Amino acid sequence: MSVFSDPRDHPARVTGLLAATPGWSRLAEITAVPDRDTVAALVSEAAKIAEAVVAPLNPIADRTGCRIEAGRVVTPAGYREAYRAIGEAGMLGLEIGEDHGGQGLPIALQAACGPFFEGANPAFMMLAGASRAASHLLAAVADDETAKDWIPRLVSGEWGATICISEPDAGSDVGRIRTRAVKGNDGSWRVSGQKIWISFGDHDVTERIGHCLLARTGDGVGTRGLSLFLVPDTLEGGARNGVIVSRIEEKLGLHGSPTCALSFEEARAMLLGQEGRGLPQLFAMIEQMRLLTACQGLGVAVRATDTAFAYAKDRRQGGAPDERPVAIIEHADVRQQLLAMEARTEILRAAILELGVAMDLARREADEAAAADHAAFVAWALPMAKTFGAEAGFDTASGAIQVLGGAGYTTEWRVEQALRDTRVLAIYEGTSGIQALDFLARRLWREKGRGLIVFLARAAAEIEACRPVDDEAARAAEAIVSRFERLSSEMLALEDTPRAGEAGAMGYLKAGWCALSAWMATRLIVAGSADPALTALPAIARFRLHGLAGEMEAAANEARLPLSRLDEA
Template identity: 40%
Template sequence: MPSYTAPVRDMQFVLHEMLMVSQAGIPGYEDLDSDTTQAILDEAGKLASSVLAPLNAVGDAQGCRLENGVVRTPDGFRAASDQLRRGGWTALDCDPEYGGQGLPYLMSTAVGEILSAANMAFNMYAGLTHGAYNAIHAHGSPEQKAMYLPKLVSCDWGGTMNLTEPHCGTDLGLIRTKAEPQDDGSYAITGTKIWISAGEHDLCDNIIHLVLARIPGGPEGIKGLSLFIVPKFLVNEDGSLGARNRLECVGLEHKMGIHGNATCVMSYEGAKGWLIGEPHKGMRAMFTMMNEARLGVGLQGYAQGAVAYQNALAFAKERQQGRAVTGVAAPDAPADPIIVHPDVRRGLMDQKAITEGARAFVFWGASLIDRAQRCNDPDAEGLISLLTPVIKGFLTDKGFETCVLAQQTPGGAGFTRDLGLEQFVRDARITMIYEGTNGIQSLDLVGRKLTADGGKHVMAFFDLVKTFIAENKGDDNFEAQFLTPLKSASKDLQAAAMFFMQKGMTSPDEALAGSYDFMHLFGHVCLGLMWARMAKAAGKAMGSGGDTAFLQAKIATGHYYMARQLPATKLHLARIESGAAPVMALDPAAF
């Protein structure tokens, strides 16, 4: 059975030596001293390693069961959920007015990585509840907030989002679920929703469904969609639970992975619901939940890679096979550990470089969200909006790739269930699909985010990279290993953006055919920037007498990324500049 240890030392490095959170000038960050964050992460790590990680294989083996309309979660999930709730882990960054702790989103992100790495399927229940909390907090009426938010903050009640229907997924304008106005101000919701994560379960007393539906007589397409609160059990004025609402789970999906999370087919037969916000403005409210979910999915992707890497590394250090080509490494053993072999080392270095770079990228993104919200900073809001599809798309692709590399490390043993690495591969695979497939993320990046506000935000990103390079010249070794490759990769990204600007208006296929490569090109530049920042911080910390072994490893891993991974930007640029012709050449009938 695999194990998990929270990477607290690395998280502390990103928080305090790269991001320097205490000096960031964001309200609330002044309280994030090293001792405070260490205590939070240590406790989250204990919960993850001792409670959640042992349940990961249990949830995978048992899955969920639908019995007479009730979903039974795997053994141990309810007790673990109660422990999570009692510890206040579900309320870290929630509004204190509704029982939250009011910590920055950055700390919720760091803890979220730990919990997701330990047991992704389990952590999804609380994650979806947090998304419902955010949507109601941002768009609900004062009465709705008072009624629902305290219970969502504590996870006494769960939450979901209901978008997809049997006949439509990405094209939400095709949604048919109806919301008929009632005399008491409520709506009767009728329709079927599919692929609803945590749509029914036994971990809490009530489930608050956020359902996209269409009020008759409204505009066609997505402009006619509204968002509704539809509770499993109706809630009385005093907050107590009333009658069962007219909705039920009528089926469970049988999935490749995340077996411990219930993925439901939900049927609404005149269920009572209440409008959130204005009629026909449901997409705006739903995107509050979806944008958070997309960042969370990017986190899930690299978190699965992180735990897979930990277990692959342990195997590589213990498994003895062959001898190092440069001479015997373990003379007292019959063979050397496989970590001495260059190709095994290459795979492990890829895993380490991607995982640690992704962590820095997501933590930086979380700090941008805090800056946007706590400082009311539109530039930070614009930048994180630009980066969201990159975080979701690139990091889930790379997270899955990392899991596959980890599975490859033990050879045949990685293909067996006993070692547990194959579960990480299966669980990570969904992250590339849900909350908008990665192809959709790339289209969103190129079709909407790149040109938003006249291209202001992508230009701000280019300036950010350019400024970092200009401010850190002077050290020949650092310049050669980090600044020069970062500058080259940034130029590749600018060239790709220029290609889209020149071709996209007259021939949209030219841009859209290269959108996936652009997302990856952009992702590599972001990780290149993160590694350059981390290497700079590590060098500074070494000069102050810091943890030499850790810091030297950080710099060496960063150099590996810049030398072995970052040059992929040139491949992606070449593909982009080949245009749409090779992609669109075949008639559909010729496939």
């Protein structure tokens, strides 16, 4: 089937790609996972709910935004009802344990279903993302009473949660946090300070809001002495808990998500986990948030690509002047643009499912060595998924505007909103530069490339499996992965001169994504040759492989940027 005639049945593609992910079969061996028909039904249901319940609010939210009345945030009409509806449908707790009110499904299924909601209304879903991440955090570090009290209500949509890290003088540099928590004689904690950039920091969607907050409890400098707290916005009796909304930020996009500045004035708080271990404990949530960012980018990319395809098939321009104009999808330039958008989207989708499965196996694999390998791979791949998921969302929205031309620049088609909404994805949860430093300094230098080694073995196995299906594609992918392996050796040699290595960190991150994309391309080719639901994917994968060799060389050159060039500038 031609890529350009493919109706792009996304639930079927998701189901097929999940089945084609090697780790999924292993997961089925060691734990109960739904069969393919059940997965297909679940993914289809998620797509239907997202389209029927969440998507209609998107233009309304973008147009009306949020406002403060009598000291509280008022959200767009319909938010409260929609949030409870997706909670009642079980979509807020797919992967949360059944003992906490969730469905206990694999993280991979959340990664499969989540992008439908994220693409339908990114602003609205900011509340769901933070609350889901908070559920993971509370399950990992909260005491039993707090976990049993909060997680089921977060999963149902009755309560919501936020992540409160940034302050006026402390963004990514969390060691400069000044918010302080003081323990009283009665053993209770009270928090005072300012927090900014808090998505859904206040709202009228849920009955109660829990702020997962970092505060200083000791005298140590930097990240030492930071502890993690849960600060409810109201007390048990319903009285306000010293949490004051200072303002809602005026933003480029995500108008339907109130980004708040909050003041905490002697607010009662519950310590989560161990005092002084706040930052390490927070990573139980940050891992989920970075995967979420990739899913946000994917959701928007899928929707923007669909919009561009539909428009290109309907819009008629050009051709012989004495005949009916042809659909613009017939023009080679437009076809190339559409194929590039489709290729980035499907490669990202495959990578996200791979990551979700690996996260599940890291938690559920009984073999400790195998579980450690999965965890190392997840840590290695997450900076790339976060960064290039964000870029795919923004760039694909931009590509859709280009295909639509003047129509794309208007609000009618919503792709201009998608562009605005996705610009922040490369900023929050760690900027792209921070992801690049993590990828180089932690994953390559500090861990001696442990995740890289796992990647190379897995990529080699699937490239080999691709040879009987498409030897030319397998050889192209092998060359790209080998080039990245050589570059990794060069970057590893710079460990003793870290500033020189850091000058090329972003190029190295880009090179890593090229290599991972080449691996995913071989998966699309093999899966598409065997699964009728995926027959359009091999052509997409071959198109992507054609451009990856050049992108890899460009990234390698950027990674080898001499530090002197930066210093002389």
